Amino acid sequence: MHPYRTHNCGELRAEKVGTTVRLSGWVHSKRDHGGLLFLDLRDHYGLTQVVVAGDAPFFNAVEAVRVESVVTVTGPVVARSEDTVNAALATGEVEVRIETFDLESPALTLPLQVAGGQEAGESVRLSYRFLDLRREKMQRNLRLRADVIAMIRRRMTEQGFLEIQTPILTASSPEGARDFLVPSRLHPGRFYALPQAPQQFKQLLMTSGFDRYFQIAPCFRDEDARADRSPGEFYQLDVELAFATQEDVFHAVEPLLRDVFAEFGSRPVADGPFPQIAWRDAMLRYGTDKPDLRNPLEIADVTAAFELEGVTFRAFRSQIEKGAVVRAIPAPNAAARPRSFFDGLNRWARDEGAAGLGYVIFDEEGGKGPIAKFLTPEAVSAIRDAVGIGPGDAVFFVCDQPAPAAAFAGTARTKLGEELGLIDDSVFRFCWTVDFPMYEREAETGKILFSHNPFSMPQGGLEALETATDPEDILAWQYDIVCNGVELSSGAIRNHRPDIMVRAFAIAGYSLDELETQFPALLQAFRYGAPPHGGIAPGIDRIVMLLADEPNIREVIPFPLNQQAEDLLMGAPGPVSDEQLREVHLRTVLPSA
RNA sequence: GGGGGUGUAGCUCAGCUUGGUUAGAGCGCUGGCUUGUCACGCCAGAGGUCGCGGGUUCAAGUCCCGUCACUCCCGCCA
Numbered sequence: 001m002h003p004y005r006t007h008n009c010g011e012l013r014a015e016k017v018g019t020t021v022r023l024s025g026w027v028h029s030k031r032d033h034g035g036l037l038f039l040d041l042r043d044h045y046g047l048t049q050v051v052v053a054g055d056a057p058f059f060n061a062v063e064a065v066r067v068e069s070v071v072t073v074t075g076p077v078v079a080r081s082e083d084t085v086n087a088a089l090a091t092g093e094v095e096v097r098i099e100t101f102d103l104e105s106p107a108l109t110l111p112l113q114v115a116g117g118q119e120a121g122e123s124v125r126l127s128y129r130f131l132d133l134r135r136e137k138m139q140r141n142l143r144l145r146a147d148v149i150a151m152i153r154r155r156m157t158e159q160g161f162l163e164i165q166t167p168i169l170t171a172s173s174p175e176g177a178r179d180f181l182v183p184s185r186l187h188p189g190r191f192y193a194l195p196q197a198p199q200q201f202k203q204l205l206m207t208s209g210f211d212r213y214f215q216i217a218p219c220f221r222d223e224d225a226r227a228d229r230s231p232g233e234f235y236q237l238d239v240e241l242a243f244a245t246q247e248d249v250f251h252a253v254e255p256l257l258r259d260v261f262a263e264f265g266s267r268p269v270a271d272g273p274f275p276q277i278a279w280r281d282a283m284l285r286y287g288t289d290k291p292d293l294r295n296p297l298e299i300a301d302v303t304a305a306f307e308l309e310g311v312t313f314r315a316f317r318s319q320i321e322k323g324a325v326v327r328a329i330p331a332p333n334a335a336a337r338p339r340s341f342f343d344g345l346n347r348w349a350r351d352e353g354a355a356g357l358g359y360v361i362f363d364e365e366g367g368k369g370p371i372a373k374f375l376t377p378e379a380v381s382a383i384r385d386a387v388g389i390g391p392g393d394a395v396f397f398v399c400d401q402p403a404p405a406a407a408f409a410g411t412a413r414t415k416l417g418e419e420l421g422l423i424d425d426s427v428f429r430f431c432w433t434v435d436f437p438m439y440e441r442e443a444e445t446g447k448i449l450f451s452h453n454p455f456s457m458p459q460g461g462l463e464a465l466e467t468a469t470d471p472e473d474i475l476a477w478q479y480d481i482v483c484n485g486v487e488l489s490s491g492a493i494r495n496h497r498p499d500i501m502v503r504a505f506a507i508a509g510y511s512l513d514e515l516e517t518q519f520p521a522l523l524q525a526f527r528y529g530a531p532p533h534g535g536i537a538p539g540i541d542r543i544v545m546l547l548a549d550e551p552n553i554r555e556v557i558p559f560p561l562n563q564q565a566e567d568l569l570m571g572a573p574g575p576v577s578d579e580q581l582r583e584v585h586l587r588t589v590l591p592s593a
Numbered sequence: 594g595g596g597g598g599u600g601u602a603g604c605u606c607a608g609c610u611u612g613g614u615u616a617g618a619g620c621g622c623u624g625g626c627u628u629g630u631c632a633c634g635c636c637a638g639a640g641g642u643c644g645c646g647g648g649u650u651c652a653a654g655u656c657c658c659g660u661c662a663c664u665c666c667c668g669c670c671a
Contacts, residue, residue, distance in 0.1 A: 029632085031629090031630045031631065031633050031634090032627080032633085033627055033633075033634085034626065034627035035627075036627090036628040036629065037628090037630095038629080038630050038631065038633085047631095051629085053628085054628065067621090080629090081629080083629085084630075084631090086630095086631055089631080092631085109603065109621075110603075110621075110622095111604070112603085112604060113605085113620070113621070116620075117632095118604070118605055118620070119604095120605075121600095121604085121663070122663070122664070123663055124603095124604075173671085175671040176670080177670050177671075178669080178670090196670090199671090221670065223670045224668085224669060224670080226665085226666080227664090227665070227666090353667095449671095450671065451671090452671065453671055490671095562663080562664090563664065564662090564663085
């Protein structure tokens with residue numbers, strides 16, 4: 001007989017009754033009846049009830065064992081009597097009457113409870129992550145993560161993509177997030193950087209002729225954490241295709257994502273191809289570049305209604321004269337809501353830093369509410385038509401410069417969707433946001449900046465760059481994929497033409513020299529025959545987080561850093577010896593207290 | 594860097610609004626009892642720098658100031 005087990009703790013069924021088995025696992029719980037004692041023995045696969053008779057020579061040893069100790073037991077599988085079957089347990093029709101008991105590894109008193117639903121605070125959980133990961137939810141989440149990655153690997157490989165590893169020690173790049181740096185021992189004063197993404201390497205692989213590449217790639221960015229953003233490192237499904245259009249990229253990943261969510265998600269994926277929404281439309285209708293399409297509300301621009309003859313609402317008109325716009329968010333069936341509903345939203349808007357949230361309530365006769373008296377019947381009907389509502393509904397207004405107005409209207413749309421109970425939680429709704437602008441103007445300085453990836457191909461190519469009257473009008477072959485308002489990924493058709501690249505960077509104020517020194521590899525590579533190519537890189541952690549229905553990304557990462565980017569279990573970041581510092585030619589200069 | 598929330602037993606939390614006897618509960622832990630439980634049950638017990646420092650007060654877990662930690666958000670994330 002195997003020294004530890006003949007079966008795992010989740011597989012015994014009635015047909016094994018009469019056989020003698022050996023099980024090993026953790027003592028999940030213990031129920032001591034004095035003359036009879038039950039143990040639930042747990043491993044990754046499940047729970048099995050083990051019975052110890054009162055006359056067993058090892059009875060006292062079992063009584064003394066603490067939960068979460070590891071034990072090995074041997075004995076016959078016995079059918080439970082009808083009234084003692086536990087239907088909640090997969091192994092609940094049987095139990096093991098044990099004849100041997102070995103304590104393999106005793107457990108101290110626990111700093112957090114593994115059995116039972118009680119969840120400890122995060123610092124305790126992360127300090128004792130090895131215990132926390134024993135909990136059923138964490139076992140399930142990490143198994144889900146493994147299953148998702150396995151399916152992705154299989155499907156990508158089947159589609160002819162080659163999985164290729166790229167370096168972890170690479171060069172710092174001036175664009176993007178803050179780098180993690182690694183000092184060089186052999187080259188005093190020089191540093192490696194951990195890659196923020198394998199972006200340049202995958203483009204080099206395209207240039208090398210690998211045609212279709214993917215990788216479950218670790219990415220390192222020294223940026224502050226959020227609930228959906230793990231500090232330090234995260235994983236992407238990094239994908240790149242040669243000779244590809246935007247639609248080719250979509251065809252490579254849309255069916256995969258649909259199937260991953262359909263197979264592993266607790267909810268269905270909405271039918272039909274993922275809608276493609278132009279960035280400008282998304283900003284207007286949803287107030288964000290990552291619209292949550294489970295929320296049916298759509299924002300409309302109603303600036304013109306407030307400029308109509310006879311409309312005397314000065315608070316908006318004076319702002320409109322200074323370039324502001326008015327955005328309207330519908331609130332279907334809100335007319336019957338009490339005054340406190342509207343006051344509460346107004347207070348919420350102020351807490352969010354907005355001037356307020358004006359509103360008009362519509363009934364059969366027209367508009368009502370604090371600002372209705374400043375509106376003409378023509379303005380009221382213009383608003384009603386623009387927003388597409390009628391009697392019994394209400395509409396909320398945001399007035400500000402276009403960008404902040406869009407953003408706050410988006411926040412208000414989400415808030416209203418929640419308050420009115422309109423968000424459909426029973427489905428995954430994907431969309432593509434497409435046609436991102438290539439450039440944007442910095443508000444304070446008026447300077448033209450790349451709005452996203454500087455290596456994206458401008459739509460219209462060189463000609464568009466040379467003929468555009470305003471760089472802000474130039475669109476890029478740049479896209480995001482969004483699920484339920486969560487941005488899963490950005491991607492782009494890349495700019496593989498050195499001449500277009502030089503021109504694109506010139507518009508953003510980079511000289512050829514700067515381009516050559518800051519991005520030497522790509523520019524050099526593209527001078528030796530580069531295929532048109534493009535790709536995308538969906539975030540694995542976020543996908544699993546959505547599938548697991550977890551509000552926090554750390555719930556699907558085995559050993560995450562905490563919000564201060566510390567590993568409380570391993571003690572990272574930690575001090576190193578003077579000798580280690582000398583070897584890499586470093587001396588620390590700590591901030592003065 | 595900024596804003597919000599939280600910090601009380603090993604763990605999860607109540608008590609703080611309105612200061613006042615010995616700071617409580619559940620789980621866990623220790624001892625005892627218990628032969629069909631599966632959140633087993635019953636009895637007893639141990640366990641507290643109320644995050645830390647200062648202040649107000651006859652009296653502070655409770656009020657004030659500072660500080661630290663954790664967390665959520667803003668900034669940041671080509």
